[in-house]
Each structure stands twice: as C-alpha cells, then as structure tokens.
Amino acid sequence: MLNNKNTPVASSEATPVASAEVPTAPTWAAPPTLEAPTWAAPPTLVQELALDARHLVKSFDDLRALKGVSFDVRVGEVFGLLGPNGAGKSTLVKMVYGHVQPNSGDLYILGMNVRSSSREIRGRLGVVPQDEGLDVELTVLENLMVFASFFEVSEGVARARAYDLLKMMRLDEYTHEPVANLSSGYRRRLAIARAMVNHPEILILDEPTVGLDSQVRLWIWDFLKKVKDQAKTIILTTHYMEEAELLCDRIAIVDKGQALAVGSPQDLISVHLGPQMAEFEVAGTEMSYYLNRIRERRFKFFTVGSHIYVPFQAESDANELLTIVNSRRIAIRRTTLSDVFLHLAGHDLREEPT
Amino acid sequence: MILHWSQIYRVWRRNFIIFKRTWLLSLFWIVLEPLFLLAAIGFGLGAYVKTVGGLAYVDFYFPGLLCTTSMMISFFEGAYGNFSKLNSSRSVGGGAAMGIYSVILISPVTVPELTLGELFWAASKGMLSSIGLLVVGLFFGLGHTPRILVVIPVLFANAWIFSCVGMVVTSYVRNYDQMIFPTSGLIVPMSLFCGTFFPVNELNSILKSVIYVLPLTHSVEIVRKLFVSGFSVDLLINAFVLVVIGILVTRFALRRLAYRLQP
Ligand SMILES: Nc1ncnc2c1ncn2[C@@H]1O[C@H](COP(=O)(O)OP(=O)(O)OP(=O)(O)O)[C@@H](O)[C@H]1O
Ligand SMILES: [Mg+2]
Numbered sequence: 001m002l003n004n005k006n007t008p009v010a011s012s013e014a015t016p017v018a019s020a021e022v023p024t025a026p027t028w029a030a031p032p033t034l035e036a037p038t039w040a041a042p043p044t045l046v047q048e049l050a051l052d053a054r055h056l057v058k059s060f061d062d063l064r065a066l067k068g069v070s071f072d073v074r075v076g077e078v079f080g081l082l083g084p085n086g087a088g089k090s091t092l093v094k095m096v097y098g099h100v101q102p103n104s105g106d107l108y109i110l111g112m113n114v115r116s117s118s119r120e121i122r123g124r125l126g127v128v129p130q131d132e133g134l135d136v137e138l139t140v141l142e143n144l145m146v147f148a149s150f151f152e153v154s155e156g157v158a159r160a161r162a163y164d165l166l167k168m169m170r171l172d173e174y175t176h177e178p179v180a181n182l183s184s185g186y187r188r189r190l191a192i193a194r195a196m197v198n199h200p201e202i203l204i205l206d207e208p209t210v211g212l213d214s215q216v217r218l219w220i221w222d223f224l225k226k227v228k229d230q231a232k233t234i235i236l237t238t239h240y241m242e243e244a245e246l247l248c249d250r251i252a253i254v255d256k257g258q259a260l261a262v263g264s265p266q267d268l269i270s271v272h273l274g275p276q277m278a279e280f281e282v283a284g285t286e287m288s289y290y291l292n293r294i295r296e297r298r299f300k301f302f303t304v305g306s307h308i309y310v311p312f313q314a315e316s317d318a319n320e321l322l323t324i325v326n327s328r329r330i331a332i333r334r335t336t337l338s339d340v341f342l343h344l345a346g347h348d349l350r351e352e353p354t
Numbered sequence: 355m356i357l358h359w360s361q362i363y364r365v366w367r368r369n370f371i372i373f374k375r376t377w378l379l380s381l382f383w384i385v386l387e388p389l390f391l392l393a394a395i396g397f398g399l400g401a402y403v404k405t406v407g408g409l410a411y412v413d414f415y416f417p418g419l420l421c422t423t424s425m426m427i428s429f430f431e432g433a434y435g436n437f438s439k440l441n442s443s444r445s446v447g448g449g450a451a452m453g454i455y456s457v458i459l460i461s462p463v464t465v466p467e468l469t470l471g472e473l474f475w476a477a478s479k480g481m482l483s484s485i486g487l488l489v490v491g492l493f494f495g496l497g498h499t500p501r502i503l504v505v506i507p508v509l510f511a512n513a514w515i516f517s518c519v520g521m522v523v524t525s526y527v528r529n530y531d532q533m534i535f536p537t538s539g540l541i542v543p544m545s546l547f548c549g550t551f552f553p554v555n556e557l558n559s560i561l562k563s564v565i566y567v568l569p570l571t572h573s574v575e576i577v578r579k580l581f582v583s584g585f586s587v588d589l590l591i592n593a594f595v596l597v598v599i600g601i602l603v604t605r606f607a608l609r610r611l612a613y614r615l616q617p
Binding site for chain 2: 101120125133134136137146149
C-alpha cells in the first residue's frame with residue numbers, strides 16, 4: 001500500500017497518512033475511486049512507512065510502561081530507540097512482533113495493522129530479541145533450518161541461506177555444535193543470522209551489543225552497516241549513545257514510557273542544544289551565584305545535580321564562559337546525544353530511572 | 355483465525371528432530387517400565403487370579419496397561435516436558451532466557467498452531483510408547499487380532515486427551531514441585547481405578563459414576579472390547595465420551611496457552 005497525501009485512503013486497514021513533510025497535492029487530482037491508484041503518485045510523493053506508531057499505551061498491572069508513544073520509521077532507514085533501562089524499548093519492539101498487545105493506540109508495520117495482521121507482519125520481520133532466545137536443544141545449523149521452516153522457506157533454499165549466513169557470521173566451524181557450547185559473542189551472531197534467514201524486510205534488534213566485549217561489538221556494528229547498505233530497514237534499541245550515533249539515521253529518545261524527541265542525531269543536537277557544550281560542577285552553595293551570572297549573559301543552560309550545562313554556538317561564547325567560570329573546572333566539548341538525553345530526561349542515560 | 359496445518363506439522367517436527375537423535379534408547383527405557391508391570395502383575399500376580407470376567411488376568415490387564423502407558427507418557431511430556439518451554443528461566447549468564455514457545459512465536463507461527471503442534475507431539479510420544487508395548491505384547495501372545503489396527507487410533511486419542519491435560523497443568527503451575535498435585539490426585543488414581551487392575555463393576559455406584567466421567571475408563575473399555583469381543587454398539591458410546599472430553603480439553607489447553615503467551 002502506498003501512502004501519499006493526495007489520495008484519500010478509505011480502507012481501515014490502510015496506513016495512516018505519512019509525515020507532514022510530503023507536499024499536499026490539490027485534492028481535485030484524486031480520482032473518485034476509493035482505491036489509492038499508484039499511477040497518480042509521482043515517485044517523490046511516495047513515502048512508504050516501515051513502522052507507524054500512534055499514541056501507543058501499555059500498562060502492566062499498575063505500571064505504565066508506555067504512556068502514548070508516537071513515531072514513524074521510513075523504509076530503508078536505521079532507526080534507534082535510545083533510552084535507559086526500563087524506558088519501554090523492549091515493550092515497543094515486542095508490540096511490533098506481537099508479543100505485547102497495546103492497550104490503546106495504533107501500530108502499523110509495512111502498512112499492516114498489528115492487531116489484525118500479526119502473522120503476515122511477522123513473516124516479513126527478522127527479530128533478535130534482547131535475550132537471544134536460541135534453541136538450546138538444537139545445533140547451530142538446526143537453529144537456522146528449523147526457524148526457516150517456520151517462515152515457510154523451503155528446505156533447499158533454507159540450507160543454502162543457512163550455510164551462507166554461517167560463513168558470513170564466521171560461525172561455519174560450529175555448524176554442527178550444540179548452541180550451548182557457544183560463547184556469548186557467537187551466540188549473538190547466531191541470533192542475528194537466524195533473524196535473517198527469511199530475508200526480512202525489517203530487521204529488529206533489541207540491544208544488539210549488550211554484554212559483548214568491544215571486539216565483537218565493533219564487528220556487529222560493522223556488519224549492521226553492511227546490512228544498512230542493502231537498503232534494509234533496521235530498528236534497534238540501545239542504551240549506548242555511541243551505538244545510536246554511529247548507526248542510526250534517526251533516533252527516538254525514550255524515557256519512562258515516553259518518546260521525548262525524534263530526529264536524526266545531528267538534528268536532535270542542533271534543535272535541542274547546540275554544537276558545543278560547556279559543563280562544570282559547582283558546590284551547592286555556589287550554584288545560585290553561577291546561575292545568575294549565566295543568566296545575566298543570556299546563555300541557555302540546564303542543571304543536573306551539581307552540574308551546570310551551557311550549550312553554545314560560537315567560539316566567542318566559549319571565551320565569555322571562561323571568564324565566568326574558573327577555567328580549570330570547566331569542560332568545553334562537542335555536544336553529544338547523552339547531553340540531549342540529559343537535557344530532556346533530567347537524568348543520565350546510564351542511570352536506573354528513579 | 356485460520357490454522358495453517360503445515361505450521362502445526364513444523365512445530366511437531368522440531369520436537370521430532372530432537373527425539374530422533376535418541377529415539378531407540380528413549381523408547382527402550384519408556385517401554386521397560388510397563389514391561390516390568392506386565393511381568394510382575396499381569397503374569398506374576400495374575401497367576402494367582404483365576405479369571406476376571408471370563409478372561410485370564412493378563413488378558414484383562416494388558417489393555418489397561420496400554421492405555422495407562424499412553425496416558426502417562428503424554429501427560430508427563432505435556433506437563434513436565436512443556437514447562438521449561440513455556441516459561442522463561444534464568445540463563446547461565448544471569449539474564450532471562452526466554453522459553454522456546456516465545457521464540458517460536460517470533461516467526462509467523464500463531465499461538466493455536468504452536469499449541470496444537472505441541473499437543474500433537476506429546477500425543478505422538480504417548481502413542482508411540484504404547485505401540486512399543488503393543489509390539490512387545492505380541493511376543494507374549496497378547497493382542498493377536500487384526501482389530502489391533504483400530505486399537506492404535508484409540509491409544510492416540512487417549513494420548514491426545516492427556517497431552518492436553520498435561521498442557522493445562524503446566525500452564526497453571528509455578529514450578530515443577532506443584533505438578534505433584536495433579537499427578538498424585540488425578541493421574542495416579544486413574545491408572546489404578548479406571549478398570550485397569552480390576553473391573554469397574556467392583557466399585558459402589560457413587561464411585562462408579564465418578565469413574566465413568568474419566569476418559570481413561572473409556573479408552574480401557576474400548577481397547578479391551580476390541581481385543582476380546584470385537585465391535586459392538588456400546589463401543590460407540592465409549593468413543594463418543596472420549597471425543598467429547600477430547601474436544602473440551604483441547605479447547606481448554608488452547609485457551610490457557612493463548613492466555614499465557616499473549617500478554
Ligand atoms: N511482562 C511484563 N510484566 C510486567 N512488567 C513488565 C513486563 N514487561 C516489561 N515490564 C516493565 O515495563 C517497563 C518497561 O520495560 P522494558 O522491558 O520495555 O524496558 P527496556 O527499555 O527494554 O529496558 P531494558 O534496557 O532493561 O531492556 C519496566 O519497568 C518493566 O519492568
Ligand atoms: Mg529491553
């Protein structure tokens with residue numbers, strides 16, 4: 001189903017209209033048929049959405065895990081859900097593959113409603129769950145073969161793909177080993193291989209590099225960049241700022257069940273803060289003195305605990321700040337996504353939520 | 355929701371791949387226990403019993419043993435075997451390891467397909483075990499009748515019912531220890547009183563009406579009649595009861611798994 005603004009969408013199954021960046025064509029251009037005609041849409045107007053989430057709400061008993069989350073993911077982009085432990089990242093991706101049902105709100109994947117087309121949706125996804133979920137009773141190869149069978153991939157095709165994937169993931173020497181014998185890095189790679197055995201249109205990775213040593217992490221990042229080059233859509237969750245910045249075209253910053261901001265890493269930094277950041281720590285008694293001085297100079301700022309953060313634009317601002325604060329205590333650096341998170345959430349990405 | 359039968363088969367096949375590796379050894383140990391019972395009770399103790407309803411004791415006992423075996427194996431597979439598949443556990447690394455059912459549900463397999471595939475597997479294992487015993491029985495001169503071919507589907511139906519019971523049990527219990535309640539409270543008494551060791555007629559009328567609600571009674575009666583007297587109309591009544599119970603427990607198992615796997 002193509003989504004474009006100039007054609008009325010009649011079916012309740014259809015994806016809600018795409019983002020507002022699409023220019024609106026005159027409504028008289030739309031033919032009176034209720035079907036969206038593909039010929040009427042110039043390619044530039046076509047904006048297919050891999051995922052469209054609207055006001056998703058989920059409660060577990062008393063706990064409100066998602067409090068109305070909205071965002072969309074375009075076909076071919078790498079999208080990151082960045083947030084600390086318990087933010088609701090896994091809950092969100094589980095909704096995509098039907099393991100959690102939303103209490104309210106809508107979720108469309110590739111134009112299909114998760115409430116009514118879960119089987120079809122899952123057939124077009126590849127999922128690496130947070131705890132991998134490998135089949136410990138099977139060997140490495142059997143894990144791929146059995147999973148491929150659930151996707152109705154024929155035995156011959158599955159075998160060819162499995163051997164290709166094992167080679168690509170450098171797992172070939174473990175082909176007939178029981179999964180239980182693999183180290184954590186190999187297990188993660190097998191989980192990724194398994195997610196690709198059905199040639200998915202969307203690859204979902206829930207914390208793909210947590211608990212791995214830096215070598216394996218770099219290898220996986222490299223691998224995901226190659227997948228990205230094949231114009232596959234990737235949705236990943238992470239609480240590593242570097243991971244989000246390195247891999248993702250766009251990011252949703254998630255905290256306590258809410259999407260605080262959505263955009264490209266660069267946009268998030270430039271819209272919410274600025275290219276540069278001055279950070280310094282002051283004693284409690286000095287806080288109001290410094291804040292007043294920063295206010296006098298009309299700088300924007302925010303504080304977290306005893307730290308004061310002052311985003312700024314120009315070099316001259318840095319010099320001005322240095323005159324306010326003792327230069328030994330001030331750090332001047334490039335603004336990062338962590339700063340954006342800190343600014344929006346009021347606490348560190350690495351902290352447990354309070 | 356539409357069921358894809360091929361998906362049910364693939365869920366079954368996953369279990370079969372695992373079982374296949376050790377099937378001969380597994381089957382040997384599974385059949386050994388009823389074989390001991392057959393020797394000790396059927397032939398041993400049975401030698402002191404003149405006849406039961408005109409039958410040699412071992413001929414009376416063997417149908418009960420067949421059905422009990424198919425019940426036990428499929429119940430235990432359904433209850434104990436499925437528990438770790440349904441529940442997530444602590445993994446070696448300390449994180450949660452998701453149960454294999456949740457893993458399978460990442461794929462296009464649906465919850466009813468998964469459930470039916472698993473029930474089918476536990477029932478297959480129960481039926482296969484009782485067929486093993488059936489074959490061994492042939493060597494002891496038991497069950498020499500072509501109606502043995504009709505006995506097999508009855509054993510399967512019996513196994514199916516108890517794989518559902520096992521699945522329902524595993525969907526309620528919080529740990530393996532709690533499974534002792536349904537095992538000791540339901541399964542073991544059934545194996546003793548449902549016309550397996552002695553005729554149901556020996557019981558008073560209240561107990562008898564309880565016994566006739568239980569599926570094992572009907573399976574045993576069908577198999578015994580098939581072995582001894584051939585086809586008759588009352589077989590249909592027994593079969594009807596089995597089918598009704600089968601439908602009820604299947605629906606119950608499907609409902610429980612849907613509840614457990616779709617939060
Ligand atoms: N099945 C469940 N039952 C009850 N509470 C749940 C369930 N799943 C998640 N939660 C709660 O919902 C909140 C969000 O959990 P979620 O797993 O989505 O977080 P997350 O962002 O993935 O965090 P993490 O980095 O720890 O994986 C947490 O407080 C969690 O305890
Ligand atoms: Mg998570």
